[in-house]
Amino acid sequence: MLRVKLWGTRGTVSTPVAGNARYGGNTPCVEVRTDDDVLILDAGIGLHWLGESLLADGFSRGEGCAHILVSHTHWAHIQGIPFCNPMLVAGNRFTIYGRGDGDNSLEGLLLGQMDSAFCPVPNFFDDRIGAGITISEIEALEFDIGGTHVIARLVHHVSGAVCLGYRLENGSASLAYIPDVEYLEEDHRGPSLELAAGVDLLIHDAHHTAAEYAPHRGCGHSSDQDAVDLALGAGAGKVLLFHHHPDRDDDGIDAVVTSHRNGDFPVEAAREGEDYVLGADS
């Protein structure tokens, strides 16, 4: 079983304004609980709030353990790490998985963010401070975390970005997470189709609307229609439109969802605080 909770659904930059209150303004972070493990997809500003929740759940006593799967190191996907307070508590253990950009290791990129020139909190990646943090550069694209099988695939985003999508399988439950992707060529859809094949829930980039996409082609993001087409092609059970454009308010997101109402396929927009239980019937 996978219990999914959304802590950050906004793309690019946090947007804490009243007009975005329903779908939320925090950048990407998704909590996935199994019976035994805490998995976290991306470490945007939503991770700060997930961290506060974890403190009420054993992490305040230094007894917590969590696994963070980072899609890529653009700010919106890592800026929650310095503000994840359980990482300041000795005894907790975190493993951060992902890939560097070819010139720099994942560890080098994440340490760069903790440099005192940019970061107001102590560098808790230092072993003398806070939780034990292991940074795991993903080599093999399939591995297990406890009872969860993780499949990672490189997806096309923007030039210079090494970007992963993930599929999590636990028992009969499955989830695909593809927050930043653009399909400029038919080949670009292959990795996403593989990740999303038959999943219960697909969380997919829908930064643009289909109507506004054309002038943004090549900027690294998908439209809502791209997300729905990919979900249909992969046979996913449901798609959550994710990575909402910073300038799209709640009413704008509602309008996008409503535009898909006439289809048979379940399309929802990712909303902060929403949770989903996958595989509960097995």
Ligand SMILES: [Zn+2]
């Ligand atoms: Zn990105």
